Amino acid sequence: MTALPPQPLSPLDGRYRAAMGTLPDYLSEAGLNRARVEVEVEWLLHLADNRVFGTDPVPVETQDKLRLAYLDFGQEEIDWLAEKEAVTRHDVKAVEYLVRDRLERLGLGHLAELTHFACTSEDINSTAYALTVKRAVQDGWLPTFREVIEKLRAVSLELADAPMLARTHGQPATPTTMGKELGVFVWRLERVLARIEATEFMAKFSGATGTWSAHLAADPLVAWPQLTREFVEGPLGLTFNPLTTQIESHDWQVELYDHVRHAGAILHNLAQDIWTYISLGYFTQIPVAGATGSSTMPHKINPIKFENAEANLEIAGGLLQTLGQTLVTSRLQRDLTDSTTQRNIGVAFGHSRLALTNLLGGLDQISLARDVLLADLDGNWEVLAEAIQTVIRAEVVAGRSEINDPYALLKDLTRGHRLGADDLAEFVRGLDIVDAAKERLIALTPATYTGLAESVVKSKIAG
Structure with missing residues (x-):
């Protein structure tokens, strides 16, 4: 078998090069x-x-x-x-x-x-790495991360009023709205974003073992610590680390990579949730002209953007975790384990950025099937058991009811049973509670039992 012409070994330099920005x-x-x-x-x-x-x-x-x-x-x-x-x-x-x-x-x-x-060498390397990581994060990674957050914010606000059956432990639970659930991710991601934006990109410039020894030998009258600080913080625009071994201690890198990995873990959660919503029929996927979902099943549109995002976030997270574990330690005044490790910073951010672009593409190719959500809600009236037993409790406390153990009463009625609107209405009419409370409960439906979901998401993530 003849050898191929020289080829990129990493898919980031081959198949996915265009996504690296x-x-x-x-x-x-x-x-x-x-x-x-x-x-x-x-x-x-x-x-x-x-x-x-x-x-x-x-x-x-x-x-x-x-x-x-x-x-x-x-x-x-x-x-x-x-x-x-x-x-x-x-x-x-x-x-x-x-x-x-x-x-x-x-x-x-x-x-x-x-x-x-x-x-x-580490005076040059610590400043060079701080410069390249700072520029890569600020110019090449953060804009795409912010774009994902803003896209997610727009979708969340658009769907803030879309009632949806919640699924705690995978089981039907108190209804929410799709917008509120996506808004949770916006809220989480913005907290991590703030930490990433606050990163101090640090460098040292204090000689062979961080003591300015050669500097003082050459001229003991120069204020070398001040001169080097002015250099690092002036033309280079970095943060000066005055107390180090031969190397800058890399703690700022560890903090940054931990935050980026954390952001990736949240996005991984998002990708899995949207994939699940697609499988439930909550989201339909918008066909892309000419695209093939399956090589043998013509009807399929696979959620590959979210699956690819998952995989790349896992790779990025593993690399970022390794970077953090390795870079935090250096034997005595210096070893060389950080040299090879730091050369993989770009690989970690590359897979992370690839995941971000996949998420952006995926979010652009889904549409909420509100009718499916409403049908799902209408098939699960038993979720109103929470509302009914809570109202009974309030009536008992107010002295307007003598019902004993409202929770057990509703558990016996609903656990393991499928109930409809008429069943619950009949049950409510027979309760020992005031008419006003009965009317509120009878008027309630799974689709309207969403509490403050719409208002809370709008108040917390709008603009």
Whole structure:
């Protein structure tokens, strides 16, 4: 059997590449290296701006040309770094050599020794990862996550008044509305969204073991902690971590990935619920022209968007959990387990984003079958037993009834029995309660026994 031409091993780089959006721009190996070049260039310029060791600030026009090393980062730089790393066997060192090369091309060779000055690789890596993850989340993942929430909000508000038989433990239960049940997911997701939006993207820049030792040896008069904080929080726009080992401790990453995994778990719950509603006939699926549901059964429209979302959320959740478990620990002052682990950040967010796009597509392809919901309600009048026994209790407390144990009375009437409107009306008329209470109960139907479902969802998630 002949070998295939070179193929992507991951479906994210093959079948699903179009769904990745801008994530590969940040979370690929090339995206990481571009951010590393950015950090190296900006650190050099920051040192010069602060006249460290008597240097003069680099002229603005020349700064702009040097910044092209990362602003115009492309295939030439990718190939250059690959060739250099094959010799150095060290990815960050190859980046340093690239910056030195660009300095020479611009006639700035006299600044070459400011490249990677007093840095350990993790000074560059922690800032580069913070930059790439921040940009990937804010530009490539959060907009789609927010879009899912907003789509779900719109559907929830549209269906806020659609009465539906609830199913606790899978069994008929006190009616609700479809909009209220979907609104619960909006409410849950918005809480997690707030936590993700509050993420601190942290970086360290304090040398080989987080002590600024080499910095002080080079010049003990410079306020190095302040200078490095200004660098991390100024041009890079990150949060500075002043107390670390050789590496930034990754706690912010663990927190972020836990929140994204939590969001995914909620969305997994949503996908399963909608799949179940489809199987019950509550939602009909809108046919897509030309699409095939089954290779042998022409009538089928399969809920594949929700099934694919489930699977991708499970993969993403597993990876995010592994990232959290691995990154939270580093042996003594540094081990290398985080290096390989962090290279899978993009895979985790890729599967998560793929799930989000599937959910968006799925929500666009369903329509509520209100008649099915009403028929289901009309076939389960026994759910009004809760209302009847609660009204009796109120009457007993008010001294208007002497019925003993209303709950047991209704349990005997309804448990294991199917009752209709006439059956319940006849039962209510024979109760020892005032006429006004009887009238309220007789007027009640499963479809109107939804309490404040419509108003609570509208008050909590509208706008």
